[in-house]
Amino acid sequence: MTSIHEIFFQPSQKMDSIIDESIDLIVTSPPYPMIEMWDGIFSKQNPEIQEFIDKDDGFNAFQLMNKELDKIWDECYRVLKPGGFACINIGDATRTIGKNFRMYTNHSRITEYCEGIGFQSLPVILWRKQTNAPNKFMGSGMLPSGAYVTHEHEYILIFRKGAKKDFLTVEKEQRRKSAYFWEERNVWFSDLWELKGIKQNILDSRSRKRSGAYPFELAFRLINMFSLIGDKVLDPFLGTGTTMLAAMASGRNSAGFEIDENLFDTIYESMINSRENLNARQRSRLTEHQEFIARYRIDKKKEPKYFNENLNVPVMTRQEVALDLMIIDEFVKIDHRKFEVQHSSCPPLSGISF
Ligand SMILES: C[S@@+](CC[C@H](N)C(=O)[O-])C[C@H]1O[C@@H](n2cnc3c(N)ncnc32)[C@H](O)[C@@H]1O
Numbered sequence: 001m002t003s004i005h006e007i008f009f010q011p012s013q014k015m016d017s018i019i020d021e022s023i024d025l026i027v028t029s030p031p032y033p034m035i036e037m038w039d040g041i042f043s044k045q046n047p048e049i050q051e052f053i054d055k056d057d058g059f060n061a062f063q064l065m066n067k068e069l070d071k072i073w074d075e076c077y078r079v080l081k082p083g084g085f086a087c088i089n090i091g092d093a094t095r096t097i098g099k100n101f102r103m104y105t106n107h108s109r110i111t112e113y114c115e116g117i118g119f120q121s122l123p124v125i126l127w128r129k130q131t132n133a134p135n136k137f138m139g140s141g142m143l144p145s146g147a148y149v150t151h152e153h154e155y156i157l158i159f160r161k162g163a164k165k166d167f168l169t170v171e172k173e174q175r176r177k178s179a180y181f182w183e184e185r186n187v188w189f190s191d192l193w194e195l196k197g198i199k200q201n202i203l204d205s206r207s208r209k210r211s212g213a214y215p216f217e218l219a220f221r222l223i224n225m226f227s228l229i230g231d232k233v234l235d236p237f238l239g240t241g242t243t244m245l246a247a248m249a250s251g252r253n254s255a256g257f258e259i260d261e262n263l264f265d266t267i268y269e270s271m272i273n274s275r276e277n278l279n280a281r282q283r284s285r286l287t288e289h290q291e292f293i294a295r296y297r298i299d300k301k302k303e304p305k306y307f308n309e310n311l312n313v314p315v316m317t318r319q320e321v322a323l324d325l326m327i328i329d330e331f332v333k334i335d336h337r338k339f340e341v342q343h344s345s346c347p348p349l350s351g352i353s354f
Contacts (some may be wrong), residue, residue, distance in 0.1 A: 001232065001326070003253045005244050005339045007267065012236035012257035013071040018079045023255075024231035026076050026086040027222045027243045029214050033065035034058065034093035034104040035212060041259070042068060056098030058343070066109050072236050073110070077117050079234065083165025085226040086119065089127065091154035092137070101139070101148070103248055107155040119159035127154045127218065128194045156222070165180040171228070178228040181285065182316035183292045188221045211240050211266075219246035221279060227252055229326060241267035249278035251326030251343045271339065272331060280325045282346055284324060286311055289320075290349065312348035 008017055031038035043050035043064045052061035054105075076086055093104040115121055130152050140146035167175055180188065198215050220244050223233055229251040235243035238256030240263060245255035248271070258267075293314050296304060304314040310324050326345035332340040 001343050002246065003230070003251060003343060005246070005248060005254045005341065006252045006256070006339045007238060007241075007264070007339075008255065008257045009259070009261040009264070010257055011259050012075060013068070014092075015075045015079060015234075015236065015257060018234065019077075020078055021081045022108065022232065023079045023268075024081055024084050025223065025236045026088075027081060027219050027233060028087070028235045028237050029212070029239070029247075030072070030095055030237050033069070033106050033109075034062050034092050035091070035096050036095070037212070038059040038065075053097065056100075058095065058097035058100070058102070058104065061097075062093075063319070065332060066106070066113070069110065070113050073119075074117060076234075076236060077114075077119065077161060078133035079111070080161045081165075082162045084161050085122075086114070086157075086159045087222045087226065088114075088157040089154060089218065090157060092151070092152050094148070103151075107157060112155070114159050116130045117340070119161060120162055120163075122158040122168060123191060124158055125156040126192050127156055127191075128152060128192060129154065129197050130194065136286070156218070158226075173230045173322070174230060176319070176322035177324040178222055178224075178354045179320050181289050181292070181323065182283070183289070184224075188225055193221075195219070197220050204305060213240045213242055216246055216281070218232050218241055219243045220249060223247055223250045223252055229324070239263065239268070241270060244276060245270060245274055248328060248331075248341050249281055249326075270343075275328050275331055279346075282325045282327050283349075286313070286349055288348065289313060289315075304350065310345060310348070 008015070015308045031041050033042065039050065041055060041311045045068045046064055049061050049064045052064065057088060080086060088110060090104050090106050090110055094101070111121060136150045136152065138148040138150070163340065193215055195215050198213055223246050227233060230253070232245045232253040232255065233243060234254070235256045238244065241256065242295065244254045244256050244267070254323040290313060293304060304316050306318055307313070307319050308321050308323055314321070326343045327346045328341055329344050330342040332342070334340055
């Protein structure tokens with residue numbers, strides 16, 4: 001099979017190149033309102049934002065930054081298919097403006113807006129990024145009452161456009177191919193993810209110093225949890241292209257919008273150099289599954305009930321018997337902004353007898 005991946009270096013407030021109801025899943029992380037590194041990007045989009053910051057008016061700056069994001073959530077709603085999911089990674093911001101330290105609650109502001117335009121909220125994931133940094137305890141130390149709780153988590157907000165999707169008969173086979181393993185479900189569908197953050201350096205000096213990128217694993221899980229092989233995934237804040245890489249690894253199509261054209265080299269370099277790593281992540285799903293089955297046999301002293309012929313492995317449930325893992329055979333650049341990826345099914349690992 002072939003998948004197509006397109007980058008648009010345009011602001012995502014208007015995603016005119018994406019037609020209504022053509023996207024199956026959105027996985028994204030916007031610039032976080034009131035986190036200082038994004039002040040410049042927001043103020044370019046609305047100069048009043050900087051004026052409020054200069055006047056020590058954090059609340060109104062926060063509101064205007066979120067109003068810029070609101071335009072993009074409207075566009076996300078327009079382009080998503082009914083029943084499609086939008087997964088938004090967002091952190092709240094702690095900040096001192098003037099002499100006032102407070103929290104700016106982006107996750108609740110975005111949730112309220114998205115519900116207002118018709119999205120339905122689903123249970124969220126807390127992404128916990130525990131740190132050992134000595135300065136994580138903020139405020140007055142051991143003296144009450146001016147100390148603050150540590151801030152070591154972000155949110156992955158999960159919305160659905162309208163009611164649950166009914167799958168057509170022709171889609172059912174693809175849905176079964178796109179299944180995940182039982183033991184993956186148990187980890188991925190838990191409300192607490194403890195994933196390490198990643199190195200944030202951008203090498204291109206024309207761009208900003210830190211990328212704000214999320215880990216590959218975060219996008220990879222969400223894509224496999226909420227879309228089917230062959231579906232189209234959109235990231236309206238593409239950054240270094242993590243969502244696009246995860247879509248490629250998973251046999252999905254993708255489109256990404258990014259305002260900073262200087263990120264092209266970073267995105268392109270990682271695309272052409274990542275094939276082996278992306279395939280390794282898919283293959284690791286199979287080896288980890290084999291290890292899981294080996295432990296199951298020892299612990300339970302019995303065989304799993306079902307068997308997956310594609311991968312030549314036992315599986316826990318009937319839903320996993322047609323599960324297929326896509327790997328990348330070839331990566332072709334069609335033009336400066338468009339890429340084609342050839343995929344095939346991951347062969348079963350040889351040399352291990354079941
Ligand atoms: C938090 S970063 C996304 C990082 C990305 N998830 C990754 O893994 O690299 C947000 C990105 O959105 C871009 N951005 C900000 N405002 C934008 C807009 N209106 N339209 C498109 N991109 C925008 C920024 O340049 C930045 O690269």
